[in-house]
Amino acid sequence: MFDSLGDRLGGVFKRLRAKGRLTEADVNEMLGEIRTALLEADVNIGVVRNVVERIRVQAIGTKVAEALDPGQQIIKIVNAELVAMLGGETLKIAYASQPPTVVLMAGLQGSGKTTSAAKLAAWFKAQGRNPMLVGADLQRPAAVEQLKVLGAQINVPVFSAPGDPVATAAAGLAEAKRIGRDVLIVDTAGRLAIDAEMMQQVSDISAAVKPDYTFLVVDAMTGQDAVTVAKAFDETLSISAVILSKLDGDARGGAALSVKEVIGKPIAFAATGEKMDAFEQFHPDRMASRILGMGDVLTLIEQAEKVFEKEQAEAAAAKMFEGEFTLDDFLDQLQQIKKMGSLTNVMGMLPGVTKEMKNAQISDDMLTVTEAIIYSMTTEERRKPEIINGSRRTRIAKGSGTQVSDVNKLVKQFSEMQKMMKRMGGMAGKGGKKGGPMAGIPADLAAALGSRPGSR
Amino acid sequence: MNNISLPIIFLVLAVVVLVFGFGVVWLNRRKPAAPVVQRATPITKTAVVEEVAAEEVVAVVEKASVRDRLSKARSAFGGAVTSVLTRSEISDTTWDELEEALLRADVGVRVAQELMQPLRARVKSKEIVSPRQLIDALRQDMSAHLVSTDRDLRFDATIEGPNIWLMVGVNGAGKTTSIGKISAQQTALGRTVMMAAGDTFRAAAGEQLATWAERSGAEIIRGAEGGDPSSVIFDAVQAANARNIDLVLADTAGRLQSNTNLMEELRKVRRVAEKGAGTVTEVLLVIDATTGQNGLSQARVFAEATQVTGIVLTKLDGSAKGGIVFAIETELGIPIKLVGLGETITDLVAFNPIEFVDALF
Numbered sequence: 146m147f148d149s150l151g152d153r154l155g156g157v158f159k160r161l162r163a164k165g166r167l168t169e170a171d172v173n174e175m176l177g178e179i180r181t182a183l184l185e186a187d188v189n190i191g192v193v194r195n196v197v198e199r200i201r202v203q204a205i206g207t208k209v210a211e212a213l214d215p216g217q218q219i220i221k222i223v224n225a226e227l228v229a230m231l232g233g234e235t236l237k238i239a240y241a242s243q244p245p246t247v248v249l250m251a252g253l254q255g256s257g258k259t260t261s262a263a264k265l266a267a268w269f270k271a272q273g274r275n276p277m278l279v280g281a282d283l284q285r286p287a288a289v290e291q292l293k294v295l296g297a298q299i300n301v302p303v304f305s306a307p308g309d310p311v312a313t314a315a316a317g318l319a320e321a322k323r324i325g326r327d328v329l330i331v332d333t334a335g336r337l338a339i340d341a342e343m344m345q346q347v348s349d350i351s352a353a354v355k356p357d358y359t360f361l362v363v364d365a366m367t368g369q370d371a372v373t374v375a376k377a378f379d380e381t382l383s384i385s386a387v388i389l390s391k392l393d394g395d396a397r398g399g400a401a402l403s404v405k406e407v408i409g410k411p412i413a414f415a416a417t418g419e420k421m422d423a424f425e426q427f428h429p430d431r432m433a434s435r436i437l438g439m440g441d442v443l444t445l446i447e448q449a450e451k452v453f454e455k456e457q458a459e460a461a462a463a464k465m466f467e468g469e470f471t472l473d474d475f476l477d478q479l480q481q482i483k484k485m486g487s488l489t490n491v492m493g494m495l496p497g498v499t500k501e502m503k504n505a506q507i508s509d510d511m512l513t514v515t516e517a518i519i520y521s522m523t524t525e526e527r528r529k530p531e532i533i534n535g536s537r538r539t540r541i542a543k544g545s546g547t548q549v550s551d552v553n554k555l556v557k558q559f560s561e562m563q564k565m566m567k568r569m570g571g572m573a574g575k576g577g578k579k580g581g582p583m584a585g586i587p588a589d590l591a592a593a594l595g596s597r598p599g600s601r
Numbered sequence: 602m603n604n605i606s607l608p609i610i611f612l613v614l615a616v617v618v619l620v621f622g623f624g625v626v627w628l629n630r631r632k633p634a635a636p637v638v639q640r641a642t643p644i645t646k647t648a649v650v651e652e653v654a655a656e657e658v659v660a661v662v663e664k665a666s667v668r669d670r671l672s673k674a675r676s677a678f679g680g681a682v683t684s685v686l687t688r689s690e691i692s693d694t695t696w697d698e699l700e701e702a703l704l705r706a707d708v709g710v711r712v713a714q715e716l717m718q719p720l721r722a723r724v725k726s727k728e729i730v731s732p733r734q735l736i737d738a739l740r741q742d743m744s745a746h747l748v749s750t751d752r753d754l755r756f757d758a759t760i761e762g763p764n765i766w767l768m769v770g771v772n773g774a775g776k777t778t779s780i781g782k783i784s785a786q787q788t789a790l791g792r793t794v795m796m797a798a799g800d801t802f803r804a805a806a807g808e809q810l811a812t813w814a815e816r817s818g819a820e821i822i823r824g825a826e827g828g829d830p831s832s833v834i835f836d837a838v839q840a841a842n843a844r845n846i847d848l849v850l851a852d853t854a855g856r857l858q859s860n861t862n863l864m865e866e867l868r869k870v871r872r873v874a875e876k877g878a879g880t881v882t883e884v885l886l887v888i889d890a891t892t893g894q895n896g897l898s899q900a901r902v903f904a905e906a907t908q909v910t911g912i913v914l915t916k917l918d919g920s921a922k923g924g925i926v927f928a929i930e931t932e933l934g935i936p937i938k939l940v941g942l943g944e945t946i947t948d949l950v951a952f953n954p955i956e957f958v959d960a961l962f
Binding site for chain 1: 616701704705706707709710771772773774775778802803804805806807808809811812813826857858859860889890891892893894895896898899916918919920921922924925944
């Protein structure tokens with residue numbers, strides 16, 4: 146919905162190239178665009194101000210205008226700055242010498258504490274630990290029930306007792322010791338940072354269980370208020386790290402940057418889906434691209450690697466570059482992409498995709514229609530679409546329940562793609578030292594891949 | 602990894618680009634000038650639409666003022682415009698501070714600029730000279746943008762069968778809790794209420810709703826966990842009709858708007874809800890006041906899928922200002938109907954534009 150930083154800076158640099166050098170006004174305009182991009186990603190305004198200032202210093206120090214592509218240069222600077230801000234020390238869990246290692250979960254209502262508590266327990270289990278959950282959210286109706294159901298799903302015991310949350314947490318700790326669990330995760334009720342009484346309560350719970358780690362759960366969709374909340378919780382509980390929840394949505398997640406910058410605590414985990422194993426350690430580099438709207442190439446690669454047969458895909462790609470890619474191959478790849486989730490999702494992760502395309506609001510019906518047309522072709526037609534003449538077109542259109550013009554359009558698009566790919570293949574082959582295999586790749590993609598620290 | 606994965610990315614890119622290139626043409630032809638968001642008016646029989654004056658509801662229970670409730674948050678964190686007011690004249694700093702105040706309230710960059718532009722002109726023409734006048738003008742402009750006349754919950758007593766109010770929203774927005782509060786208010790008005798536990802996904806969501814049903818004296822129909830939400834809601838509507846119950850409050854599982862399959866499921870829920878004896882007269886999108894710019898995307902996608910008729914802004918008693926709903930109402934035309942101010946059953950009140958705007962700064 147929002148323009149990526151690349152799109153934003155594109156306009157500035159087009160004019161810049163015509164002029165050939167960077168005036169102070171240009172720098173300011175560019176920084177203005179960076180500021181807007183960050184604000185639209187929900188980065189806190191105070192944090193934005195600091196980031197933009199730091200980028201200004203770096204941008205002036207670099208001979209931006211002399212670079213081959215000043216836009217990419219700037220994006221690289223911005224991206225590197227965000228990665229540096231988001232990264233730093235990562236959280237390594239040091240297990241208590243006297244088990245159990247106690248983890249306290251805190252956060253606002255609806256931020257995802259209970260779900261995250263269970264996911265965290267599943268994560269500890271996968272690390273070979275024996276976690277136990279304590280339901281100390283006695284406020285929200287059925288919160289303990291929810292934790293129990295989730296606990297049963299992941300096969301982790303859940304302890305809770307009605308009455309006082311502080312006493313429940315303390316009893317949970319005693320129970321964990323009694324039955325010999327080595328990690329204890331205490332789920333607490335959601336509370337507003339300005340609710341003094343409730344903040345006192347969570348502080349009392351903390352005093353009762355003496356947690357080794359206190360995790361603040363922050364919703365990735367949070368706006369400017371994220372820093373206020375993080376500060377208040379950190380002052381009361383001294384947070385160890387943040388868990389970023391609901392990161393599978395389309396929020397840019399600027400809250401991550403804000404919280405990290407303001408309380409200086411690392412983001413340890415990110416929740417990325419509805420399933421119990423959709424919980425992973427946080428990747429600062431991915432988050433940076435996401436905040437800048439540059440597409441999450443790494444996630445895309447991961448997802449693609451999960452569904453694509455590597456050798457088959459490479460063979461298909463090779464065919465494509467040589468211009469031997471047939472509609473059959475296309476159909477195969479279409480099936481693979483369908484496994485990666487909705488088209489809109491895949492689109493969102495692709496860098497270099499224009500905003501017109503992102504805004505096109507196309508449903509997955511498109512895939513079905515495309516498939517139907519190809520399925521209505523004979524094997525020969527799929528191999529050599531150029532043989533499709535008028536009567537064949539009419540037959541295909543009838544067979545797929547579409548119009549002749551749809552068939553035309555698809556065939557035409559396909560041949561254009563073939564040509565384009567052949568060209569790109571040629572460029573990649575002859576690119577030599579300067580371009581290397583990256584030549585011809587959409588600029589954003591190159592930047593995203595190139596800016597990763599120590600590309601694996 | 603780069604060299605191995607690059608061809609795959611190419612492949613994905615090429616295939617997706619092709620499908621989209623083709624798709625845009627196809628869709629444009631199929632649906633000429635299909636508006637992205639339509640203002641939904643599900644009530645066709647407008648003969649006698651009995652409107653629930655929400656103020657009345659509050660009068661029945663207890664008068665909770667947005668201003669009172671927010672004073673705590675405001676004294677602690679507010680005052681973003683105080684520095685504007687302490688200056689004797691309007692300078693560049695004034696504009697910066699004003700913009701910052703708007704941005705801090707999550708109003709969004711574009712809306713903030715749109716609000717400030719006419720003010721700049723008025724300052725230039727000397728129509729506005731003091732910071733106090735500037736703030737007042739901004740407040741007036743903002744309230745003037747929130748002029749929807751459609752803030753009352755729509756209950757149509759003339760229809761056959763029960764009215765259905767459907768609650769939708771992302772995970773953790775406060776759908777279930779809002780249903781509990783709405784139920785209490787509606788029963789206080791003398792209506793009979795049936796809850797439909799359409800959140801069959803989240804563990805114990807049914808239990809949570811059952812607790813609210815008990816507290817508010819409503820009936821409830823629940824389905825199996827993991828069951829089909831459409832059928833649960835359909836069953837609840839049929840049961841409500843059989844027992845002559847006025848209103849069905851249908852809960853749905855929280856879902857992120859980017860999850861196409863779950864949005865498709867919700868579309869079906871909306872469709873199937875009306876297959877039986879009842880009529881959907883409200884689809885309420887619940888938005889958490891802490892939500893940032895993503896709220897606009899939420900509203901757009903949910904409205905497209907379920908013809909949202911109103912916004913419930915929850916958790917406004919915290920330090921978050923909920924400014925994104927200003928953008929939602931002014932840009933998408935979806936009226937804000939209710940505001941959540943706390944955890945007790947009476948803490949859901951009618952939206953008041955003037956109080957809301959005052960509380961933003």
